[in-house]
Amino acid sequence: MAAGAVFSRNWALLSGLRYGRKVRLFHSSSLLRDAPPLPQASFFPPSEGTMLPPHSFQNRVAFITGGGTGLGRAMTHGLSELGATCVIASRKLDVLQKTAEEITAQTGNKVFPLQCDVRDPQAVTQCLDQMEKLTGLPQVVINNAAGNFVSPSERLSPNGWRTIVDIVLNGTAYVTLELGKRLIQQGKGAAFVAITTIYAESGSGFVVPSASAKAGVEALYKSLTSEWGRYGLRFNIIQPGPIRTKGAFSRLDPTGAFEESMLGRIPAGRLGTPAEIKNLALYMCSDYATWMSGAVVRLDGGEYVSMAGEFNDLRKVTSEQWDLIESMIRKTKGS
Ligand SMILES: CCCCC/C=C\C/C=C\C/C=C\C=C\C(=O)SCCNC(=O)CCNC(=O)[C@H](O)C(C)(C)COP(=O)(O)OP(=O)(O)OC[C@H]1O[C@@H](n2cnc3c(N)ncnc32)[C@H](O)[C@@H]1OP(=O)(O)O
Numbered sequence: 001m002a003a004g005a006v007f008s009r010n011w012a013l014l015s016g017l018r019y020g021r022k023v024r025l026f027h028s029s030s031l032l033r034d035a036p037p038l039p040q041a042s043f044f045p046p047s048e049g050t051m052l053p054p055h056s057f058q059n060r061v062a063f064i065t066g067g068g069t070g071l072g073r074a075m076t077h078g079l080s081e082l083g084a085t086c087v088i089a090s091r092k093l094d095v096l097q098k099t100a101e102e103i104t105a106q107t108g109n110k111v112f113p114l115q116c117d118v119r120d121p122q123a124v125t126q127c128l129d130q131m132e133k134l135t136g137l138p139q140v141v142i143n144n145a146a147g148n149f150v151s152p153s154e155r156l157s158p159n160g161w162r163t164i165v166d167i168v169l170n171g172t173a174y175v176t177l178e179l180g181k182r183l184i185q186q187g188k189g190a191a192f193v194a195i196t197t198i199y200a201e202s203g204s205g206f207v208v209p210s211a212s213a214k215a216g217v218e219a220l221y222k223s224l225t226s227e228w229g230r231y232g233l234r235f236n237i238i239q240p241g242p243i244r245t246k247g248a249f250s251r252l253d254p255t256g257a258f259e260e261s262m263l264g265r266i267p268a269g270r271l272g273t274p275a276e277i278k279n280l281a282l283y284m285c286s287d288y289a290t291w292m293s294g295a296v297v298r299l300d301g302g303e304y305v306s307m308a309g310e311f312n313d314l315r316k317v318t319s320e321q322w323d324l325i326e327s328m329i330r331k332t333k334g335s
């Protein structure tokens with residue numbers, strides 16, 4: 001079914017709410033099921049395993065914000081599997097503790113949970129003090145924590161704006177600047193990765209605080225690439241396309257009405273997986289990527305360019321329709 005038709009059908013289902021019909025209201029319940037991948041997805045199966053050789057991060061420390069859930073958890077798992085001692089930090093200590101225990105049990109390498117709201121610079125300082133005592137400074141830093149929700153911009157309050165910009169841009173800056181200062185002082189190098197999004201470049205309606213803050217993160221990282229390379233610090237950026245995590249989908253598509261139309265614009269025909277982000281992030285932080293700095297890598301199954309191309313909707317034209325179009329164009333010869 002064409003993406004537009006899918007969207008209309010799903011939206012009609014939701015509209016049924018107004019007439020008292022029973023439809024799924026939340027992303028996790030059942031009427032609007034998770035959209036199935038498109039047929040071409042069978043050409044592009046995701047590989048879940050960890051790509052780099054064993055021990056690639058042996059004797060290294062990694063600090064991952066938002067490491068308790070979603071993509072942060074996947075990256076923590078991968079680093080730990082390859083030998084790193086990991087420190088994960090976010091607001092919910094219970095979530096962090098559970099993740100830390102599970103990963104430590106699976107990999108045999110210690111994961112330390114530290115409570116930290118990255119919006120608060122003092123909390124960041126205290127968290128990094130604790131980390132230094134536990135593990136010393138990290139060689140790998142992943143700024144992954146984020147906040148987001150879809151909302152028409154005219155509904156945003158100043159605090160709604162501030163909340164997202166504080167988590168995404170200010171939080172990343174507090175962590176990066178404080179760690180950078182400490183690393184520089186101790187003469188130690190490190191690899192930083194920030195997780196942004198494909199709309200950091202284009203901007204996007206309905207997620208304006210997130211788009212603005214992620215663009216700021218990219219500017220921060222590109223700027224520090226140039227300024228702090230001389231201290232042994234390198235900075236790279238991953239722009240993921242859509243990946244089903246509870247944190248993202250519950251705030252960006254809570255009804256599930258948009259998932260199918262979103263799939264229709266991804267040439268690979270499927271969502272990404274946390275493991276795909278994990279493998280790219282691990283590569284960027286590894287010794288195989290010491291010449292990589294200031295890079296911005298989009299990992300989105302082709303969605304971004306697919307949305308940008310003026311003529312890409314012609315995918316919907318059938319072979320018979322092309323016969324007609326071609327004959328009409330050919331008739332213009334000599335005119
Ligand atoms: C076209 C189809 C698209 C389909 C898309 C589907 C999939 C995704 C595809 C791509 C994804 C691309 C990018 C993804 C980027 C991400 O960042 S995803 C990660 C998302 N994860 C999280 O957000 C986790 C953390 N989030 C939170 O904790 C909360 O959601 C929050 C960010 C709100 C922070 O919580 P808290 O500090 O408790 O804040 P408050 O609840 O007090 O709220 C602060 C102010 O914000 C206002 N607000 C909250 N929600 C909304 C809303 N939905 N609409 C408008 N305003 C909202 C709230 O009212 C507070 O302001 P006031 O004090 O009332 O003025």
Ligand SMILES: NC(=O)C1=CN([C@@H]2O[C@H](COP(=O)(O)OP(=O)(O)OC[C@H]3O[C@@H](n4cnc5c(N)ncnc54)[C@H](OP(=O)(O)O)[C@@H]3O)[C@@H](O)[C@H]2O)C=CC1
Pocket residue numbers: 065066067068069070071072089090091092093095116117118119143144145146147167171195196197198239240241242243244245246247248249
């Ligand atoms: N999933 C997707 O489709 C996409 C995701 N991304 C990006 O990937 C990254 C991970 O997102 P994803 O895993 O999907 O979603 P999650 O919601 O699972 O991850 C967000 C993490 O950020 C943490 N966090 C939120 N606020 C704060 C705060 N104030 N201080 C410290 N930590 C905080 C949360 O932990 P806690 O609640 O404990 O604080 C949570 O672990 C984000 O940067 C997101 O923007 C980008 C494009 C697409």
